[in-house]
Amino acid sequence: MQTVFDAPVDATLIDAALAPSIPGSMWLDVTRPRFAPLTGAVTADLVVVGAGYTGLWTALHAAERQPGRRIVVIESDRVAWAASGRNGGFVDASLTHGRENGKARWPNDIDVLERLGMENLDGMQADIERLRLDVDWQRTGMLTVATEPHQVEWLRSAALEGQGRFLEETAVRAEVASPTYRAGLFDAESCAIVHPAKLALELARACTEAGVQIHEHSAATSLETRGSTVCVHTEGGRVTARQAVLATNVFPSLLRRNRLHTVPVYDYVLATEPLSEEQLSRIGWRNRQGVGDCANQFHYYRLSADNRIVWGGYDAIYHFGRKVKAAYEDRPQTYRRLAAHFFLTFPQLTDVRFGYRWAGAIDTNTRFCAHWGLARGGRVAHVNGFTGLGVGAARFAADVCLDLLDGADTARTRLEMVRKKPLPFPPEPLASAGINATRWSLDRADHSAGRRNVLLRTLDALGLGFDS
Known part of the structure; x- marks a missing residue:
């Protein structure tokens, strides 16, 4: 069974559209301040490793708390060179990679998780306005959007559960005109869009104004405990x-015991040249x-400020x-596939060309959303595993880390999601075999009207399944 994205697209159109594109995130094509490397020995009350969203929100909120x-x-x-400068700029309220994923894993906490997620999104907007962050x-x-017949009922059911307003085919195409759309689900409150690199850079500015010291080109090599200090x-x-x-995201943790909990999965992105009116x-x-479609292998897309x-x-690639x-970012076959899918979605735009192409590694764990931990006698907190939805969740994660270090009993620290870790990935070659078999199975489900095979049903039963 074919999907709408299996239809052929003229190769010469793809060649012409990709020809002007340059490698590298368009978001990072902005003026960026420089921060001096760390030299010598310094003392602090709190040291944060990583100047992405999680590390910067941690530093900023720590400075504001005390x-x-x-x-x-x-x-x-x-600052912002990795995931924080390469993502799509979707700020989602969900802390659990979608309600269904959260409900399957923490049914007793899901209402609290949904409330905290919306409070976090509202709080992020309030911080941006209060600090006048230009983002x-x-x-x-x-x-x-549903692009296949079986997905229509998924969206209708989600609407009945209060997750948004269901749109019939005519209504959804009136919002965005694509011949691939069969239905839609619109949630007006649960998502914002942002310039991702500007968000990180403006957070860095707010941090320095609050007295935080930032040092770039200062890779952490080891962590040791010295009495009551680290x-x-x-x-x-x-x-x-x-x-x-x-707050090292996808990169190897300074705590070896945490390294098996995440794997890097590469995500790929194209950006067009600015569209005319x-x-x-x-x-x-x-x-x-x-906008996002609701297949297992899904696309996400949005407009930038300059249109x-x-x-x-769609492609999510794990490498053995x-x-x-950096070599994994150059994957011509994926960029060509993305371009083909773009023109299938918007055949009205065959005169549009791509200006940028880039990729980045997503930190994925077996429950597809963040996990936390404390180490070294409660003096070291860590978090990662955002699985592509960290733009908003990183702010929440930062507050959890600070709560844990303070030993505070809060609605955040009482969550089972915070108190328990996911199962680790197995070592190679089992990790590669399992991940790629799962990815193949998800693709087969998309080509089988959503029907999940034995492997996916088994993973679902074990609490390891993925439903985007």
Whole structure:
């Protein structure tokens, strides 16, 4: 059985559309401040490893909770260079990678998780407004579209559960004009879009204004405990602090016991050149919602402030050995597949060309949303495993880390999701075999009207299944 995305697309159209594209995230094509590397020995109350969203929200909120606290952030490369500067810029309220995933794993907590997720999104918007962060924030909502007949009932059921407003085919195509759409589900409140790199850079600015020290090109090499303190070493120096937060996302943790809990899965993105008003009028999209389809192998897309279409998803590639390598970002077959799917979705835009192509590694764990932990006598907190929905959840994760370090009993720390870790991935070659078999099975389900095979049903029964 074929899906709408299996239809052929003229290869010469794909060649012409990709020809102008340059490698690298368009979001990072902005002016970025530089922060000096760490040299010598410094002391602090809190050291944060990683200057992405999680690390920067941690540092900022720590400074606001306790003004005067000495806080140092160390970053191996530059602020926002990894996931925080490469994602689609979707700020989703969900902390659990969707309600269905959360409900399947923590049925007793799901209502609290949904409430905390919305509070986190509202709080993020309030922080952005209060601190006057220039991040192209738009609370546009999320439009989920059905592109296959069996997906229509999924969306209808979600609407009946209060997850949004169901749109029949005519209504959804009036919002965004694609011949692939059969129905839609619109949630006006649960999602915003943002310029992802600007968000990280503006958070860094807010941190420095709050007294936080940030050091780029200062990769952490080791973590040791010294009495009542922890010491993080870099090639150029060290930070001795009372407490530490490890916000290293997909990169190997300084705590070896946490390394098997995540694997890097590569996601790929295209961005068009800016659409003219006439081109944009062909597809409508006047309300600028974020859009995603509801297949297992799904696409996500949105408009940038200058009317580029950012188009990503579908392929999610795991490479044997769970390494993060720049070489994995160059995958012509995936960029060609994404371009083909773009033109199947918007055949009105055959004169549109792509300006950028890029990729990045997503930190995935076996429950597909963040997990936390404490180590070294409660002096070190860590979090990762966001599985592609970290733009909003990272702020919540930062507050959880600070609560854990404070030993605070809060609605956040009482969550089973926070108190329990996911199962680790097995070592190679089992990890590669299992992940790729699962990916193949998800693709087969998309080509079988959503029917899940024995492997997927078994994973579901074990609490390891994935439903996007």
